[in-house]
Amino acid sequence: MNNLTPLEPKADKATVRRHNLSLVLRAVHDAGEATRAGVATHVGLTRAAVSSLVEQLLEYGVVSEWGKTSSGQAGRPGTVLKVSRSGPAGLGVEINIDYIAVCVVDLAGTDRVRLVEHVDNRGVEPSEVLARAARLAARAIGSAADQELEPAGVHVALPGLVTGGTVRQAPNLGWRRVAVEGLFAQALLALRPDHRPLPVSSDNEANAAALAELWFGAGTEGVRSFLYLTGEIGVGGALVLGGELLRGAHGFAGEIGHTVVDPEGPRCRCGAHGCLEQYAGQAALLTAAGIDADAGARGVAELERRARQGDPSALSAVERAGRQLGVVLSGAVNLFDPEAVMLGGVYRELMDWLAPAVDRELARRVVSGLWSEDGKRLRAASPLGDAARGAAGAIVREVLADPTAYAERDAG
């Protein structure tokens, strides 16, 4: 049922204008390019209203004019509008167990800067890890400035339970109750004392990666409901439903890595026993293939190389992990009934050898019978570091949702 809101809201003029500025900006964004007349038709406002709104958006620097439409198109030629390729941008930071990735995305959603640093963050003080991440972010801000881009904010993604600016716990990092937003803002300010502080927000990294998938990947091809699984040191997950990330009652949804495979199984970093991570996480995969579990990205590359060469122990390690993933995923698919399952992180690299085993279990165990072994519903997702892209996207979405707030802050 709908909310108890009458159909004629008595919103004040400033609120209506603010809302309509976003409406027009998003129409231009979603269309890629548009004329004022085209936008007016699309959003259902008058041509005059749209023109006035566009003037304001040009002033904010979030929309640019790009010459006239060709006479070949219907109607009078109009000035082409696009979202700006310079000016406001999103800055995303992904802090993971064995790497940090930073990404700057412009309003059109294009990656403009991307930096990845492989570094083991385990057993390192949170403040030191965050200082490291801030250094990488500061370099990205510099590269963005060279391209006339200025981040409107920074969004930090981490592998743990994140709520209210704090990591409640991140078992694989060994963090508990770390005020990441405050510490990161502090570290960035120390590096850039003469600059205005950037607003800092934060989220779980699998959430950010799933949003990257929605905004820049499968979602743009019309997949609106999917389960996202990322294999790294931990196994992260996220659920997107009808184009919205499912956050849960306390913001902790998506923790598929701690689904029980065997209640009597090996102890997990979370404190319980037999979690999926212990069977299909990066370390378990490497160990099963006879590769040093701590070898990180090199180890995964080695596993991929061996699998490609047909090494039996590598193939059986991947196949076994695929079977466990398939069993757990079938439960999640039965519960959630998504259109697709996306495998990211190291699973992406191992897809050729992993997918058949996963598909087999899904085909066998999904009760709707919609998951046959043709593999159409199982897809490779974001490469390593795409949580940073999703994090940057979150900032871009904020600007698109309320360009006035951005302009006011920028002028302040």
Next chain:
Amino acid sequence: MNNLTPLEPKADKATVRRHNLSLVLRAVHDAGEATRAGVATHVGLTRAAVSSLVEQLLEYGVVSEWGKTSSGQAGRPGTVLKVSRSGPAGLGVEINIDYIAVCVVDLAGTDRVRLVEHVDNRGVEPSEVLARAARLAARAIGSAADQELEPAGVHVALPGLVTGGTVRQAPNLGWRRVAVEGLFAQALLALRPDHRPLPVSSDNEANAAALAELWFGAGTEGVRSFLYLTGEIGVGGALVLGGELLRGAHGFAGEIGHTVVDPEGPRCRCGAHGCLEQYAGQAALLTAAGIDADAGARGVAELERRARQGDPSALSAVERAGRQLGVVLSGAVNLFDPEAVMLGGVYRELMDWLAPAVDRELARRVVSGLWSEDGKRLRAASPLGDAARGAAGAIVREVLADPTAYAERDAG
């Protein structure tokens, strides 16, 4: 992000009036009783507009006047409005494996008729089962008429994958591709040849039971996100998130009964191996306690009696099922992060002995640490047959959402 809808919709007058009729009706419904002035304040329409809308609702027979407010209340005394206790009602039918339940609910949400027939529906032709259900429904319609209630429609809930008026499959009934809505409508028409045919709709029974919980149970106490699990011959499930039932991309969400406990376990009716149903379904519970698995409701009563007397094999059977439920539920809670888990069906009767084991696993395995062993988040849910109540509620919701459609159909 919001949809691309401008803040000033240009809806035509009839659409606005239709919407506002529902708005006023729901305001009266939600308040229990209200005056015209109170409704006007609540929904943000003028007193005159509300009065005109109320006149229409009185004419439709969905609202009644109940004398004046006492002078003790603030403001001038006004006429008290309530939703009608006679007139339109919802008729819900639950067809389960070993019983059929029928329920008539009035607009205020009160059960006015409730009939349950214990009968084994396994191995019986679907058309025969539906004819049986139609006979029970016809009796309920008769009892409702004695109370001046007339069902506005009938909603049929079944233990299987239900979509587009058809049961895609119901493993425990042994049904595949049964056009339930058509067959039920036909059977009911055959019993009442001189009456206008009732519109028939259908859903999964766990969905209907979860909606009953939302509309008439925990939801009314402010629990808006919960996982609902019902133990019967099968184990059904449903997810309510932020006050909305999660249906999934194809309408098949919630099938928690087929979560894998042991991939090499006993074969399930769904065709896979080691599903939760085979460990914590009614038959598994009874067998483990040394009671005839086919004893149905009598068997469950016997199990409850033995558990109450401290019979060791009964207690250990329930405890073992509780442990398996807890392991599977911890995975679901990690994925969805609900506020609460509701256990319905036979689990409700066995709660005293089941809950400690379930709680223990949840406390051990939910990574957020929010599920301690105090049991506050684990609750007993709807008793047997409440899917029928939820199904009836679905019809009531339809009337509340669009009283004009009901009145037009009633007049037609």
